[in-house]
Amino acid sequence: MKKNSSKFFGVLGVLIALMMISAPLMAAGADTKTIPADEIDAIINTSTDASQVTSPFIQVANQVRNSVVGVNNYTVSSSYYGYGFNFGYGFPGEQRESLSGTGSGVVITKYGHVLTNFHVVEGASRVTVTIANDESEHEAQVVGYDANLDIAVLHVPGLTLTPVPLGDSDQLQVGEWAIVIGNPLGEDFARTLTVGVVSAIDRKVTDTSTDRYGRRTSITNTMIQVDAAINSGNSGGGMFNTLGQLQGIPARKYSSSGFYSTSIDNIGMCIPINVAKPLIEQVLRAYKDEGPAAPAGDEKADADVDANNPLRGKPRLGISGTHLTSNLNGALPLGVLVKTVEQNSPAENGGILPGDIIVELDGEVITAMSQLQNGLAGHQEGDQVQIKVYRDANLAEQVNAQSGENGLRIDTTKLGEGEYIDLTITLRIVDDMAF
Numbered sequence: 371m372k373k374n375s376s377k378f379f380g381v382l383g384v385l386i387a388l389m390m391i392s393a394p395l396m397a398a399g400a401d402t403k404t405i406p407a408d409e410i411d412a413i414i415n416t417s418t419d420a421s422q423v424t425s426p427f428i429q430v431a432n433q434v435r436n437s438v439v440g441v442n443n444y445t446v447s448s449s450y451y452g453y454g455f456n457f458g459y460g461f462p463g464e465q466r467e468s469l470s471g472t473g474s475g476v477v478i479t480k481y482g483h484v485l486t487n488f489h490v491v492e493g494a495s496r497v498t499v500t501i502a503n504d505e506s507e508h509e510a511q512v513v514g515y516d517a518n519l520d521i522a523v524l525h526v527p528g529l530t531l532t533p534v535p536l537g538d539s540d541q542l543q544v545g546e547w548a549i550v551i552g553n554p555l556g557e558d559f560a561r562t563l564t565v566g567v568v569s570a571i572d573r574k575v576t577d578t579s580t581d582r583y584g585r586r587t588s589i590t591n592t593m594i595q596v597d598a599a600i601n602s603g604n605s606g607g608g609m610f611n612t613l614g615q616l617q618g619i620p621a622r623k624y625s626s627s628g629f630y631s632t633s634i635d636n637i638g639m640c641i642p643i644n645v646a647k648p649l650i651e652q653v654l655r656a657y658k659d660e661g662p663a664a665p666a667g668d669e670k671a672d673a674d675v676d677a678n679n680p681l682r683g684k685p686r687l688g689i690s691g692t693h694l695t696s697n698l699n700g701a702l703p704l705g706v707l708v709k710t711v712e713q714n715s716p717a718e719n720g721g722i723l724p725g726d727i728i729v730e731l732d733g734e735v736i737t738a739m740s741q742l743q744n745g746l747a748g749h750q751e752g753d754q755v756q757i758k759v760y761r762d763a764n765l766a767e768q769v770n771a772q773s774g775e776n777g778l779r780i781d782t783t784k785l786g787e788g789e790y791i792d793l794t795i796t797l798r799i800v801d802d803m804a805f
Contacts (some may be wrong), residue, residue: 426612427565430549433614434534435561437477438607440500440553441486441524442507445470445493467495474552474607475499475524476616478536478650481657482529485646486606487621488515488522499526502560514653517581518589520621521646523653534608536650537615539594539642542571548596550620550638552607559603566598566636575622575639583729583760583790584737586700593639594618600638609640616643685749685797688715689722692778693738701782703760704737705729709769709778720795722759725766729790730758751799762788 446467473490477483484499491497491512498507508526515522550564576590596609600623609618618640625634691708706728711717722728728736731745732755749755764786772778 426547427549427563430610430612430614431551431563434476434608434610434616435551435563436502437531437534438551438553438561439475439477439484439502439531440557440560441473441475441484441490441510441606442469442498442500443471443473443491443494444468444496444498446495470494472553472556472603473605474603474620476606476608476619477529477531477533478523478616479533479654480530481659482526483513483533483650483653483657484510484524484526484529485616485619485650486522486524487619487641488517488520489621490606491515491522491524492517497524499524499529500557500560501531502557513657514649516649517579518587519591519641519645519649520577521619521641521649523650525653525657534610534616535614536643536647537611537613537617539571539617539644542568542594542611542617542642544568544571547612548594548598548618548640549610549612550596550598550600550604550607550640551610552600552604552620554599554601554603556603562604564599566596566638568594569597569637570595571642573639580700581703582735583703583705584700585703585760591645592642593621594642596638596640597636598638599636618642619646684747685751685753685799686715687717687722687746687795687797688712689717691728691739694727698780698782701785702762702765702780703727703729705760706736706739706742707769707778708759716795716798720757721791721793722757722795723761723766725763725769726759726761726791727765728757728759730756732756746797749797751797753797755795755797757793757795759791759793760788761791762786 444467446465470493471490473486475484475486475490478485494512497510497512499510500507508529510524510526513523513525544567546568548566548568550566551561553560554562571594573593573595574590575593576588578586578588580586594609594617596618598609600620604620605622607620608616609620611617620638620640622639624637624639688711689708690710691706693706694702694704708717708722708724708726708728711722711724728742730736731742734741734745736742736745746755762785764784765780765788768780768784769778
């Protein structure tokens with residue numbers, strides 16, 4: 371009897387405990403209320419006074435963001451058709467233009483000049499500029515560049531965007547804000563703004579590149595290191611300070627792929643604006659808004675041509691030479707190698723020496739003797755031409771030592787560090803003179 375009684379009181383205790391727990395829950399359910407509508411409105415229906423939100427980045431974005439444009443690089447290539455195309459066989463078809471790459475640029479004058487990187491427009495058959503919220507493309511002309519410094523200036527006729535002010539990158543300080551604006555990954559992310567700080571102002575960056583004349587060189591430039599995000603497509607855009615001044619041109623980023631196997635974050639390099647100023651000044655001093663130039667030769671009658679000697683009656687340089695069919699793996703530029711120079715000739719009077727390599731005539735790259743001959747044929751006696759030569763004293767020694775031989779052997783191990791020299795030559799007609 372006692373045993374059953376203890377079970378009874380145990381069950382009773384459990385029931386009382388459950389009733390004690392459920393009683394507050396029942397009471398709470400009885401007191402539950404809805405949230406008043408005005409309280410919900412106060413939570414949801416809020417506003418932000420944008421004028422009260424302050425940041426130097428907002429000010430810079432409003433000042434210069436619309437002056438950053440996209441730059442498109444178009445190239446022309448041949449299509450192929452025919453059996454075995456996948457194995458590299460086929461027949462050349464039509465020439466087709468395609469978009470090779472995109473980058474960014476910054477408007478720097480009210481006349482339509484745009485600053486960008488050389489590598490953004492390198493090798494282009496056509497360059498265009500795009501403006502955010504404008505579906506059309508604007509034709510651009512490369513009016514100046516320096517491949518070694520990786521800078522280029524474009525001109526876009528009729529471009530009316532507000533130019534940005536140039537800063538003084540010599541006054542940059544480590545730790546100041548670096549505001550980068552550009553088109554990473556193209557137009558889908560046009561005028562993207564990223565922010566970081568100037569991490570260093572004197573980073574030495576070495577590149578191996580091939581110049582426009584085919585010579586391979588190693589170039590070391592001083593750049594600005596920033597930790598603002600720089601991605602593909604940012605090249606040629608702007609790195610601004612908090613005054614809205616253009617202080618640098620984003621040119622590259624370091625990543626963990628390729629040469630670097632370690633983890634890398636937020637290391638970007640910008641070209642200081644002061645490095646680009648000499649090229650900008652050169653372009654602006656040469657700028658004339660006079661419409662398209664008249665075709666060369668319109669104002670002068672062609673000189674008489676002797677059927678037996680097409681060069682008779684034409685201006686001569688007074689040189690003998692040959693064009694290089696190989697640049698010896700980049701050791702030399704392609705061009706016309708001068709073997710001899712006639713005494714008292716335009717070439718000698720203008721400063722051309724045996725061993726020089728003529729790489730440019732009046733701004734046009736020369737890779738063959740026929741190009742040089744054709745370029746000179748359009749001139750008359752007394753005309754001045756601009757000739758660029760590559761000069762290496764060690765190459766000249768080899769040329770002079772073999773001047774009497776038919777062939778020419780060049781020992782690349784004995785070449786020095788040459789330089790490009792600009793010469794002005796006044797042409798004369800001397801029919802018994804060498805070419």
